[in-house]
Amino acid sequence: MDFSLSQEQQMLQDSVAKFVQNDYDFDTRMTTVNSEANFNQDFWNLFAELGWLMVPFSEEDGGMGGGAADVMVLMEEFGKGLLMEPYVANVILAGGLIARLGAGEQKTELLGELMAGQCQWAFAFTEANSRYCLHQVSTRAEKNATTYQLNGQKAVVMNGAAAEKLLVLARTSGESSDRDGLSLFMVDAKAAGVTRQTYKLQDGSNAAELVFENVELDAATLLGEEGQALAAVEAVVDNACLAACAEAVGAMGVSLEKTVEYTKTRVQFGVPISKFQALQHRMADMFIEHQQAKSMLLRAVLVSEQNPSEAAKAISAAKYRIGRASRRVGQESVQIHGGIAVTDELDVGHYFKRLTMLEMLFGNSDYHAQRYQGLN
Structure with a gap:
């Protein structure tokens, strides 16, 4: 191939x-x-x-x-x-x-x-109790004649601090755990009734907690058909998950490269620490993890393009494997560098922080292992 x-x-x-x-x-x-x-x-x-x-x-x-x-x-x-x-x-x-x-x-x-x-856009879909479940939505948009009234809260909204427009996943019918009845609305981030609390995540990126209190939305803000948004949301989040996997593979490669270079210049007991067999074994394991992660990414991409009906399963398999590899490579990079790796002045620690965030983004390894099993 x-x-x-x-x-x-x-x-x-x-x-x-x-x-x-x-x-x-x-x-x-x-x-x-x-x-x-x-x-x-x-x-x-x-x-x-x-x-x-x-x-x-x-x-x-x-x-x-x-x-x-x-x-x-x-x-x-x-x-x-x-x-x-x-x-x-x-x-x-x-x-x-x-x-x-x-x-x-x-x-x-x-x-x-x-x-x-x-x-600048942000997609507000996660809630405090959703735990990676896309259809666990309590935020509601009640229809009144020709308008909707939006009430609820969204958590850890990516780009929520900079966003000028929000895409909000809200329930227009059904109970909080129903798969049906979910709709998407376009909301001005500065609209009356929208409260935004912004903060930075451990990797330096921004996020926000959003609260909607009686936000008035006209019918033109509805994106797509009312109550039929979940299928599109699941497909798009899978695409974002695949993008996160690719980003993690790139970050892992650099983290490995920088670690190998460091061991060639760091001298201990009169020799570069790259000469120590124990560290050679650990770096060989890092290399294997990165190569396996790259292979899983390629497989998921090929399945997504050639057999879309199997894409979700392939993406979960990749996210599980790449998530575990991200954690292993990131942790080993920090440990081999020593204390300097956790300072803000050295980039290796920032790669580790980003890899840790990517492992959790759109579902951590445990979640995707369970999802993969459920798709069999």
Whole structure:
């Protein structure tokens, strides 16, 4: 089987790699982490100019018509550079839902703004008691004549601090654990009745807790059919999960590379510690973990493109294996570097923090092991 990149994919990979090498060093990233916006608007505009925000969208929607493999190439390079820019929150999650559920001028306008880098989005779908279950939703949108009244809370909303527009998953009918009756609404982040508490996660990215109190929404804010949003949400979150896997593989590769280089320069008892057989074994195990994770990612991407009906199962298998590998490689990197690895001044600790976040994002390894078993 041929796993080589196409000419277009190779150009995309080279473009992102060049950006990371020339414009996104560790000091630049830390400046972004410590900024109020938590991302660089100039870089975001550059992503739009280079067409990176168009990659996953069909040509009919004004995009580049890329598939899972193209997103994998992009996200793996993002992982290598620990990019802070909210690509998954905007393009994969919000953009993916708009592309699936939007219609007519609504879809054209919203995707046009998104691909031009003119608007920041956040998808508010998790709740305090949902525990990775997408249809465990208590937030409700009650219909009154031609409007809806939104009430409820959302937790750990990715890009919630910077978002200007929110996609909110709310229940328009049924009980909190029903699969039916879920709808998506577009909400202005500054609308009356919306309260936002923002904070930073351990890897430096931003998130928010959102509270909706009697937020008035007109019918035009409904995205797709009322009560029929779950299938699209599940598919898009799976795509985001696959993107997170690709980012983790990229971050793991750099973490391994930096650890090997460190052992060649760190001298103990008069010799580089790379000469110690015990550390050689540990780094060999890290290499195996990374290669197995890469293989699982490739398999999930191929299944997603060639056999979509089996995509969910393949993605859960990949997320389980890559999650375990992320934790192993990240922990070993820190331990082999020693105490310096947990300081803010060294990037290895930041790779570990990001890998830890990616392991939990969209379901941790235990959740995806159970999900995989349930899909058999």
